[in-house]
Amino acid sequence: MKRMLPRKLRFWLWAALFVGYSVAVAGVVVDTVGENYRRLAEVAQTTTAAPLEQRQLGAAQVAALYRAQSATPFLALPPGNTFRVVWPDGSTELVRIVSQSSPHGAVPVEGSQVEAAPVLDAAQAELQVVPVTAAPARRAAD
Amino acid sequence: MTFRVFAIITLLGVLVAGLATWRPAVPGVRVLDAAADDTAAAPVRAPGPLAMPAAIDAALAPRAGVAAPVRSLHHEFERAPDLFAFRQRLQPLADAGDGDARWMLSRVDEYCAGFARDPVGFGRDSVLIRSLQLEAARALGDARDRIGARCGRFVPGDASTFVQLVEQRQDAAEAGSLAAEAALLAMGVPLHDDLEYRRDLVGRVQASRDPGAFVALAPAMGVAASGDVGLADTVAGTQASELAWQLAACDLGLDCSAQGALMTQYCANGGICARDGRQDFSSFVRDAAVPRQGMEEIDRMKKTLVEDAPASRHLLGMVTR
Numbered sequence: 001m002k003r004m005l006p007r008k009l010r011f012w013l014w015a016a017l018f019v020g021y022s023v024a025v026a027g028v029v030v031d032t033v034g035e036n037y038r039r040l041a042e043v044a045q046t047t048t049a050a051p052l053e054q055r056q057l058g059a060a061q062v063a064a065l066y067r068a069q070s071a072t073p074f075l076a077l078p079p080g081n082t083f084r085v086v087w088p089d090g091s092t093e094l095v096r097i098v099s100q101s102s103p104h105g106a107v108p109v110e111g112s113q114v115e116a117a118p119v120l121d122a123a124q125a126e127l128q129v130v131p132v133t134a135a136p137a138r139r140a141a142d
Numbered sequence: 143m144t145f146r147v148f149a150i151i152t153l154l155g156v157l158v159a160g161l162a163t164w165r166p167a168v169p170g171v172r173v174l175d176a177a178a179d180d181t182a183a184a185p186v187r188a189p190g191p192l193a194m195p196a197a198i199d200a201a202l203a204p205r206a207g208v209a210a211p212v213r214s215l216h217h218e219f220e221r222a223p224d225l226f227a228f229r230q231r232l233q234p235l236a237d238a239g240d241g242d243a244r245w246m247l248s249r250v251d252e253y254c255a256g257f258a259r260d261p262v263g264f265g266r267d268s269v270l271i272r273s274l275q276l277e278a279a280r281a282l283g284d285a286r287d288r289i290g291a292r293c294g295r296f297v298p299g300d301a302s303t304f305v306q307l308v309e310q311r312q313d314a315a316e317a318g319s320l321a322a323e324a325a326l327l328a329m330g331v332p333l334h335d336d337l338e339y340r341r342d343l344v345g346r347v348q349a350s351r352d353p354g355a356f357v358a359l360a361p362a363m364g365v366a367a368s369g370d371v372g373l374a375d376t377v378a379g380t381q382a383s384e385l386a387w388q389l390a391a392c393d394l395g396l397d398c399s400a401q402g403a404l405m406t407q408y409c410a411n412g413g414i415c416a417r418d419g420r421q422d423f424s425s426f427v428r429d430a431a432v433p434r435q436g437m438e439e440i441d442r443m444k445k446t447l448v449e450d451a452p453a454s455r456h457l458l459g460m461v462t463r
Contacts, residue, residue: 041263064413074431080365
């Protein structure tokens, strides 16, 4: 095998494999701490502790702005995809897209919420491991 | 030598992963004049027209058939310049138990909810979005302005929550609206949650040839239906099948124009906007959604939905007998 493939070709094959893998595993994270997202009415006051409806509406608006930046908007965050939203206070959660045309088209994934890290003195800080699951969630009426 | 190779590969990987997660900065945020915006989108209900256009009266007149009045209400929903006035005229019919009027009320409430929740914030967001350097900023701003203009008399007390929309649609479905029943399945809260019911509902929607029911069902027939054995032999399970149901609705008479509710909601709620403001949904999907081969597949699915509906088969049977 080594004799069949020249060294340079082998190098580029490995490079292509690694690059492809990197692209495949890279997920979407939308950080609403940024100036533009943070100013949106549905996003400004939203945290993982807000009511479900508010988080749904905020996440759908964040997804809409994300798609509006894309040259292929149908393919950006299509139904079934998940992305992680970072709310303005720093708390985060996974959100699943259920519709690209509904104001309720993004549903927070139950159990994926991570509170904002509190500001602690270095002496008080301790390491806390927060398990995050990404189990699919059916949309419920409440 | 080996170390150099791995160093280069790692560097390349990091570079590509960085590129994959990088989002273009969106500069140019304007400092908003709150007072000016407050005036522009004040949540004060303006006096409405004393009389509705004759066309709407005609739409709400007593009905003789079933499919035609549904389409007529839908047509009026698409055309009404003042959705609050349209809603007021629908309310007595809905109170009297008319399923289609109840369904249409929920459509109006869903369309206007984003504006009604916070009219001032909605206006501010529209100004902010227009000022961003996004691919679709102008189209997105236009779609939001269209909603703002048609829903201008809604106030926060009129805003429906997801739960309220579900309740409205349950009432509408129980009063006989097939579109409302389809929408409930798409919202994840069907009237009955069993395989046979879902299959039967899809068949009834297809047989109805009601564009409103087709477009209401579409989200349930996309990725949400993936793996549903009850829908295995129907057009379901992929994003392409969802688009096929929507395009079939266009063929059956849904307003799929650039100003229509379907394109307005895709743009305002989903950020999926046609760059060409005159494009209808069909040409937009061809342009932006899928490559050519994918479009041929969607066209085949659409043809199946429109031409192979159970009712069509039934009629064909009657003709050939």
